[in-house]
Amino acid sequence: MTPQAMRNPxxxxxxxxxxxxxxxxxxxxxxxxxxxxxxxxxxxFELKNGWREFDGGLEEHASVFEVGRGVxxxxxxxLELEQSFEDGGPNHLESWxxxxxxxxxxxxxxxxxxxLFAAYEHTFDPHDPNQIVLGPMxxxxxxxxxxxxxxxxxxxxxxxxxxxTELDYQWQVRWHGRESLxxxxxxxxxxxxxxxxxxxxxxxxxxxxxGEHRIGHGKIKWEVGVLAGLDRNxxxxxxxxxxxxxxx
Numbered sequence: 001m002t003p004q005a006m007r008n009p010x011x012x013x014x015x016x017x018x019x020x021x022x023x024x025x026x027x028x029x030x031x032x033x034x035x036x037x038x039x040x041x042x043x044x045f046e047l048k049n050g051w052r053e054f055d056g057g058l059e060e061h062a063s064v065f066e067v068g069r070g071v072x073x074x075x076x077x078x079l080e081l082e083q084s085f086e087d088g089g090p091n092h093l094e095s096w097x098x099x100x101x102x103x104x105x106x107x108x109x110x111x112x113x114x115x116l117f118a119a120y121e122h123t124f125d126p127h128d129p130n131q132i133v134l135g136p137m138x139x140x141x142x143x144x145x146x147x148x149x150x151x152x153x154x155x156x157x158x159x160x161x162x163x164x165t166e167l168d169y170q171w172q173v174r175w176h177g178r179e180s181l182x183x184x185x186x187x188x189x190x191x192x193x194x195x196x197x198x199x200x201x202x203x204x205x206x207x208x209x210x211g212e213h214r215i216g217h218g219k220i221k222w223e224v225g226v227l228a229g230l231d232r233n234x235x236x237x238x239x240x241x242x243x244x245x246x247x248x
Contacts, residue, residue, distance in 0.1 A: 028082065028094070029238050030062040033170045033186055035148050036115025036137040038103045039248075042070040044078065046244045052235035060086050060235075062094065076101040097121040101137070113139040117150060129161040147173045153194075167191040174210060182210045186225050189234070202233040208240075218247035 029050030046066040053059050061084060068078025082094040102116040115137035122130050131154055139148035152168040155161075169191060174184035187205035191197050208225035221244040229236050 028062045028064075028084065029060055029235075030064045030082070030240060031170075031188065032242065033148075033172045033188065034099075034101060034117055034137065034150060035146075035172075036101060036103050036105075036113050036139050037107065038072075038074060038076040038101060039070045039246075040073045041248050042246055043248070044068040044244055044246050046080075046242060048240070048242045050238065050240045052238040054235045055232075058087060060084065066099075068099075074103045093124050095121050095123045108141065111140075115139075117152065127160070129156040129158045131156045131161075144176045145173060146176065147171070164193045166193055167197065172208075174208075179212050179214075184208050184210065186227060188227075189230075200233065201231065203230040204228060204234050204238055205230060206238075218245060220245055 029052040030048040031050070032046075032048065044066070046064070046068070048064040048066070050062045050064075051059065062082060063084070064080050064082045066078050066080040068076060070076050077098070077100045080097045080099065082097070083091055084094045085091045097119055099119040100117070102118070104114045104116060105112075107113055117133065117135055117137050119133040120130070121133070133152050133154050135150060135152040137148065137150045139146065148171065150170040152170070154166045154168060155164075168189065170186075170188040172184060172186045174182060176182055184207070185205065186208045187203065189203035190201055192199045192201050204227040206225060206227035208223060210221070210223050212219050212221040221242075223240075223242040223244075225238075225240045227238040227240070229238075
């Protein structure tokens with residue numbers, strides 16, 4: 001379905017300022033919820049896995065391997081490779097992606113921390129268009145709680161690409177306590193095409209657990225989340241996991 005997009009003045013201003021938008025492809029089950037935090041000189045290795053089930057028993061599995069680096073105090077960049085399979089079919093390489101986080105404010109200096117997320121995704125299937133993603137990132141510390149929200153504008157590129165821009169979102173609330181075990185809530189979804197927000201939307205949300213353990217000059221972080229579908233377009237359940245090794 002490709003209805004002609006109508007311009008929303010606020011969103012159009014954001015897009016016009018940056019000339020970056022994003023595509024209408026659904027986020028994979030192993031998608032991350034990013035935060036506007038960068039550590040200069042830090043190298044990260046991540047392995048992410050995801051599984052989700054839709055009505056009718058359709059299942060999708062995905063695994064993502066990432067390598068990233070904090071270039072300076074304001075820029076983190078990483079490359080990721082994703083493989084996936086559906087309903088017991090063959091495992092295949094899905095895509096590679098170049099992701100970037102730009103920190104726009106000093107952590108804790110202002111009422112809210114602000115960053116910018118930008119990514120380019122190249123798919124290995126010649127029938128699937130590539131896409132670019134760009135959007136603001138917001139984070140706020142409230143006592144022992146850190147809350148963040150990301151707005152992601154997506155647009156497809158190449159042959160067969162849609163000429164519409166989709167708005168996706170991510171949010172997370174995390175209660176800090178012992179580093180070895182913390183808990184929180186996560187959510188993500190698709191709000192629809194600009195000019196037609198609310199149509200063909202999809203939303204998931206649920207609890208998550210986090211932890212980290214220091215090893216010498218590095219640390220291991222882990223995360224597990226179980227998210228339930230909140231509407232008929234969303235998968236019934238999504239299970240996400242991530243393990244990450246950071247070192248300087």
